[in-house]
Amino acid sequence: MQMIQQIQSGNIQSFEKVYQQYHSKLYYYVLRHCHSTYLSEETVQLTFIKMWENRKDLSLQYDIAIQLFRIARSTMIDLLRKERTANRYLLHAVDDISDIQEAGPTDYKEDLKQVEALIEDLSPVRKKVFKLSRFDELSHKEIAEQLSISPKTVENHIGRAIRHLKDKMVFIFWFL
Structure with a gap:
């Protein structure tokens, strides 16, 4: 709880401690679910950015680990949705290119x-x-x-x- 309060008040050293403690754990958690090193790295980076930007919203009722993993999970889902949409867009574009070639x-x-x-x-x-x-x-x-x-x-x-x-x-x- 003290760590959360310190992060809420903008204590960068406390944030760095949390980062050092959970960076690898978050990375492997995401990697297990999405099987992509790129998405895992991106998710972990965005998780810590979101935590820092929204530090005032951190709850004192829950452990920092629980909150970090929740942020990581929602971030991973968002990135996977964006990737799926991008893939769909590109596949349609490639199909359109094939149609253009034929026409x-x-x-x-x-x-x-x-x-x-x-x-x-x-x-x-x-x-x-x-x-x-x-x-x-x-x-x-x-x-x-x-x-x-x-x-x-x-x-x-x-x-x-x-x-x-x-x-x-x-x-x-x-x-x-």
């Missing part, structure tokens, strides 16, 4: 070139992983075996490629 209207050819250029701008490994996943329709395990990397690394590359493309594609398709 072949002149005004879409430039958009298609821009999207292809965005894919080509990815790092070599990320581009390869993305193409194997989305165009060759290989599973994460198949890609991992082919490139001699772990399935988690494949997942990480695909997630980051999707986020990059999604961010850039918003501008391309804004006027469609």
Whole structure:
């Protein structure tokens, strides 16, 4: 309870103690549930940011660990929902690109070139992983075996490629 009161009053040393004590525990808790190192790191970081920003709302009735794990759980769920939405958006965009290729209207050819250029701008490994996943329709395990990397690394590359493309594609398709 004293630790919570100190954090509520803005004591950075108490916050750092809590961070040191729970950072790894939170990371492995999230990793067990989402199986993604990237999402685990992001969730833990956001959990501590939220705790600090909302420190005045911390309850004195519950242990700091309980409150941290609740924040982490809700943050993880939010991130998973955002990722699912981003994946859905990108899959629709890739389907739209395929439709555009088949239809072949002149005004879409430039958009298609821009999207292809965005894919080509990815790092070599990320581009390869993305193409194997989305165009060759290989599973994460198949890609991992082919490139001699772990399935988690494949997942990480695909997630980051999707986020990059999604961010850039918003501008391309804004006027469609």
